[in-house]
Amino acid sequence: MSTAMIQTNSKLDLVMERVVDVPRELVWAAWTKPEHIKKWFTPAPWTTVDCEIDLRPGGIFRTVMRSPEGQESPHVGCYLEIVPNEKLVWTSALGPAYRPAIRAAVTGSCDELYFTAVITLEAQGARTKYTAVVLHGDEESTKKHEAMGFHEGWGAALDQLVALARTL
């Protein structure tokens, strides 16, 4: 079944595009196996200490990040589309089996940051054109995500991914 095209919006999306020097099958493996995610997903000196992946639509994508001081922050998302070696879509706005994420009404805060990540891989010989598009629902979320260091963070993580993929 065909799926809807991603429609980008320059005011609502954060985009990272880079050609990396590893084949896309290895980039895909790095994104879809918990033992790999733990090695690259969080920019040092933070670490990813746990990861759960149920790689199918509606499946859970859970990570636990640990700060240098030892504080842990869990993140739960839901996979939406999976095209092996080509496209991976997941969102933080839903949890496993598509259940909506816990809302502001409960936490007493309107500060949650929800996004949908679309990772696209294109083979360029033995290299890969890597595109990450991160969709937000409003400009405030987009600006907040950017101010949190989106470009530096996702860029540093991608460096770690490439370093790992070279060892696979």
Place this chain on the structure above:
Amino acid sequence: MSTAMIQTNSKLDLVMERVVDVPRELVWAAWTKPEHIKKWFTPAPWTTVDCEIDLRPGGIFRTVMRSPEGQESPHVGCYLEIVPNEKLVWTSALGPAYRPAIRAAVTGSCDELYFTAVITLEAQGARTKYTAVVLHGDEESTKKHEAMGFHEGWGAALDQLVALARTL
């Protein structure tokens, strides 16, 4: 590709189950064609005055309801899973192409109600076992949805669906 099983939670879900006296192909048609949705989706005296359906994962499901006084309220959701005549999953937590719905941070309110609806149809001869499971992220959203008249509203809408399906 297999998809994740829906995991129900009695504290977070609202469920409506009924055997209706029309074949499931007609129930499916009623749920997936805008001209049909406009005739049954909103319990009278409210009406559905507009409907847009892009029936594929990531596609938009948009309706506009009108009150007896003429006030219109638009609703935008996103399809997640489509198994013709069997299963339809959509969520209000995402908009078209999986973009997160606009958040409390922008509207200045924590009052949005997000849910994921899972409609399952099972043939029982010429009749259909109709199950609607509506998933929420927290108990407050569930209680609010129930207090808004979930059971009466979805029940009255299903009566209208059955009446329409008999004419198809």
